[in-house]
Amino acid sequence: MITRETIDKVFETARVEEVIGDFVQLKRAGSNYKGLSPFSDERSPSFMVSPVKQIWKDFSSGKGGSVVTFLMEHEHFTYPEAIRFLANKYNIEIEETETSQEDKIEANEKESMYLVSEFAKTYFHDTLLNSEEGKAIGLSYFKERGFTNETIAKFGLGYSPETWDAFTKQALSKGYQLEFLKKVGLTIAREDGKHFDRFKGRVMFPIQSLSGRNLGFGGRILNNDKKAAKYLNSPESDIYHKSKVLYGIFHAKQAIAKQNNCYLVEGYTDVIQLHQAGIENVVASSGTALTPDQIRLINRLTKNITVLFDGDAAGLRASVRGIDLILEEGMNVKVCTFPDGDDPDSFARKNSYEDLVLYLENNAKDFIQFKASLLMDEANNDPIKKADLIRDMVVSISKIPDRIKREIYIQETARIMDISEQVLLNTLAQLVQKDISEAGKKLKQEQKAFEVVKNEPLFQQEKVNIVYELERKIIEMLLLYGSQEADFDDFILKANEDGEMIEEKETNTVKVHQRIYLSLQEDEVELANPLFKEIYNDLIAYYNQNEHFNIEQYLMQLSIEHSQMVTDILMLEEKELLHNWETKHIYVKTKIQNVSQYVSETIVSLREFLINKLIMDLMNNYSSEEENDLEELKSTINDYNKLKVNLTNKIGRIRSTYL
Template structure:
């Protein structure tokens, strides 16, 4: 078997558009890509790929799923074969193991570490919100930074009590083994002494994996003592490798894909403040230079990277040379330097989100352009410094594969440094030739498929289902909303800091879903919520129940999509359900309840016609009148008139 860690690496590395593009000619349409179905010989494209969600849907055959599913359907690969094909494509070494007890033990060990860090995160969060010390110290600090309740909950911010072993003692008491506490760095021990808390007296910033599990922590002291380290971070462990992690990525990846742009900042607070301002396509390298592994994480979502620096220009200049290596990966890289004394955190709080974005758009410069703009005349007056600047810029420019890019910037650099353009172009081109070799990537041919005349199975199934389950449409809408908005936070009058998914599930706890796959979906959603999890679309896309996975993909992808210039062409407004989420969610809930009440009333009427005993008739009449009142309440909310 291929171990879970390797599978996770493969799935994180996979670009579904790139994979399916090996077999199908795809054209961009809005946020998605479309093409002719590779499974039928169609003339009108019905095959849709969503890079944002990492799924495809072939509306002509009903097939859909992930890149792995596509390879299994198209190439007739087994699941392991599809994974190996992807691993080879993305240069990932496949670690295969036999399902032996020791392998299972290793997997359990890793899972145990993740369970411990998850427990710790909950402990720190509750210490912040539920203890006098946490409120007086930790919560006050976050409030001073301008973080609101929703933001504190979103990032699971916490506080570790000042008591030397408050966490360690509680964790051991609750059954967590000391060796796991030590291995994750949550606890420390000197020689044979007792366990002590690593982060005591610090505010806590949990660090998450790309899938959202807590893997490490950053703890900031609030003391002014210069002998106390400002930040203490988790040590490297089996579940945490600093160079492989971007802070906030689990919350940012969707926005990065949708915006097709990633902002890179330096600190936790920068990420948190920008998120709170509604700018969610942002991650932090947590004080380290951008690593190859971190670049790969970003590149799976976008090739556009804007780096927001709050350091001095000299420090930025030193980093640019390394960043230019991203040119080879087709990145479009820009740099922004904030006014002295400012950083993304302070600047967005000062300007607000709109003006902040305007500033970024105006101030962002390409690497070469930025480097040229901060060259000091004193550097050009010193021959040795001038040579260093010239060499740096030659190195940066030569990393770009485009001839026009290199020649354009060679001209600008030559003018700024007052050197011979032709000689400098020769230097850059020689460096370029050494770095680049052309390799022809083999393309796989799409196998021919015969055109087959067949009935519209999907339409027939839909018609049959609607006859058997008349409320299927309302049930389907609930599932769609859970998938699309379940992980968004409600901030309505009287309801705040609650996720939409659990809210909807609670509101529908007295409703019995009829359509089997929707019933199974809701039951599974409820089970996850009761376990303390908030299932996202990826959970259902990869669900073990194929029917749930199929309906998820169908609901997340639409065959039809409005073009960006729809309004300009037709002057017809389309409603945006996100403008009033309260109405969107409550309307769906009440329409489903209305339909269910209607069914109950018809059943009672049928029983009234069949009953013969006066006592039974009285009971049924009482039930009927009660349900009519319920129906009237729902109708009043929806603003409709009951005519039957």
């Protein structure tokens, strides 16, 4: 169990903008940062990070919290895992008490799978470096590929022995359960109860997540067994979904964000060789055809992809299919091919870093130029084939969401193919209209529902929940101003010289959280919203135990649900920055000029609302025909109305009723 001292040190050291910046491309927005949501598919930024408050908020999904909460949400870490990740990132030594056997047993299933996968990575790497078989076969292969010791260590490359169950026996002897070895696909069990290693006799390529967690493996066979697949990947599991993973993303993420470009290749060795050569912003699609989820993973880091392929026809055709998917995600794509007989791996081995960079810069073509040069050879002056080629190029352009980009590419295509721009625009319009028509059919039912709602009378629309808004304001004041001192006016009944009771104003300086607590206690008011009530009680308890409010320390003790609500309130001001109102000459008020007035008005508004509710309840429940009862009701309501006037007069303004 990690000690409190270690957790405190992690929170003191970790910077939310640095940690999140490893996963999301962030851009300055005043004193904050903004970027695309890592939790939803969007093209306009709704994700905000506040370095001052050390919190983040994703306005598209509603998620938010501290740096630890982000790791728990994005990487699905447990709380201890997030702390360990941050401690490792900032070189903080972890102090912990000994984990009991009971705690180990209670580890959830997914965590057990991660532990098994991490053990396998260590085992395969150790076997490669320290066993005679591993050095003779596996290490020799990697050395022949030109990989250095540093590269082998960095990518955790390994070797699985030729013996049928060498890994499984070792894992079981170390206490790892067969159930989880099978679930992650490292061990295959037969019906007769026997089991064997999936990756027997293969060199191993660990596949890591964006945060560095080991998800699965790719294994390459080295013998000439024609019945066995050359490459074998881990099967799908609760921790490994190959369509959502990119090989090398953990080692490439910082370089991708820094270079604002991502090189996309086909194989594991392509990634490793380019990385070793100095081109670190490179990933591979893990032995699968490129998927939208993989493209979105890159989109969090950059808008630019350069696809690298060798000159074989199959590879080039695959690149064409992937291009349309990339364009659909609103990204910019270029393609670079290597000379005949070369792939990214072999080309990187032959050339220096400088020559490699120069080649990539000079030979990366825009996708239109690439498609034209690729398919023109096939057309071979055949007018029918040329027409099909042009249509193929327009189909790709139709995938681009941005209309301005579409028109620019149409102009470029017209120039390259020597064809009328108007003809291309007409073809594009037909394709776009077809897409819209197909999408329209899917939305037909939703449109009907919308028409029903749209035609409903205005008075049937849901009213604003006044209590919710007022209680939210109370939480907001506690979070933003709870530890501040302010001058509050109180009216005390005192006897004058003539013995008459009069109200006399008295100004007291107290902390905001004390004023709010005493005011609600005086009226015996409890917050109606269960979530607000829990947060309110947490905040009051926190202020009673701590002299000053520390947002990072406070967020540490909150559940994810509470954390999301708190950051939503704290980041409300930052949310307005996403709209760039200033560019439209609209200036948003960002600070409360008079805290005491704000607190007093909110408390009085809540009191007014509750008084109005009491009056309405009295009127709705009145059913007696007795004249005395009616007079008593009128008198009670009159007293309540006088109380409302008295309340609003005390803060210098008459409030409008909410009912």
